[in-house]
Amino acid sequence: MQIKKSLRKIIYSNPLANSLYKKYRIYRYDKVELQSVVIYANSFCNAECSFCDVPKVSEEDGTASGIARPLLGAPLYMSTELFEQIISDRLVNSGKPKFINFLMTEPLLSKNLAEMLRIAKNNGHTTKVTTNGYLLSKRAEEIASYVDYLQISIDALQPLHDKIRGKGFFERAINGLKEIKKISDYSAPTNQDNNLKFLISNELNLTKQFGVKNYE
Numbered sequence: 757m758q759i760k761k762s763l764r765k766i767i768y769s770n771p772l773a774n775s776l777y778k779k780y781r782i783y784r785y786d787k788v789e790l791q792s793v794v795i796y797a798n799s800f801c802n803a804e805c806s807f808c809d810v811p812k813v814s815e816e817d818g819t820a821s822g823i824a825r826p827l828l829g830a831p832l833y834m835s836t837e838l839f840e841q842i843i844s845d846r847l848v849n850s851g852k853p854k855f856i857n858f859l860m861t862e863p864l865l866s867k868n869l870a871e872m873l874r875i876a877k878n879n880g881h882t883t884k885v886t887t888n889g890y891l892l893s894k895r896a897e898e899i900a901s902y903v904d905y906l907q908i909s910i911d912a913l914q915p916l917h918d919k920i921r922g923k924g925f926f927e928r929a930i931n932g933l934k935e936i937k938k939i940s941d942y943s944a945p946t947n948q949d950n951n952l953k954f955l956i957s958n959e960l961n962l963t964k965q966f967g968v969k970n971y972e
């Protein structure tokens with residue numbers, strides 16, 4: 757580690773070495789083949805999950821941590837124009853399909869989500885949306901034909917789930933699951949490890965009720 761640091765110091769202090777190093781890095785990046793792209797479709801959330809860094813972002817104090825760091829100073833929503841730029845970037849538009857993952861913060865809050873998903877699909881990519889499910893009933897129909905994988909976060913049964921995410925989130929997520937099930941066959945919940953066996957085996961039984969295929 758110390759050797760790396762010292763080497764960098766020497767390189768950065770020498771203009772010729774610095775310029776050669778930059779060229780080397782560009783050459784390295786050119787060789788990189790992206791597999792997946794994580795999209796932050798918006799910079800705020802309608803939930804206040806106790807474990808998450810997103811609700812703790814403070815623009816006033818200029819503080820953010822973990823996965824929420826890119827949110828500091830970011831616009832509320834990603835515009836369709838910016839998404840189009842991302843999709844046409846040479847790293848994404850390399851001829852090989854990518855996994856376009858709408859992971860953050862809560863994608864269903866973005867009015868242009870269906871449009872961005874459609875653009876991704878039209879460019880041959882695979883799409884995934886990860887949601888807390890609160891707005892899923894409302895938006896299921898609009899997005900269903902452009903989503904390859906849908907991940908709905910379910911942490912536990914209602915009392916604990918709502919304690920973690922906020923009042924009413926469990927019911928809304930389950931209603932969303934029912935709605936998407938009417939339209940399509942793909943739906944999968946997430947949950948925290950300690951609740952996994954519990955969720956599979958108890959009376960909620962998402963597999964039996966909704967044909968849920970994967971638990972992560």
Ligand code: SF4
Binds near residue numbers: 805810921
């Ligand atoms: S729904 Fe997701 S982004 Fe929103 S607070 Fe919960 S974990 Fe964080």
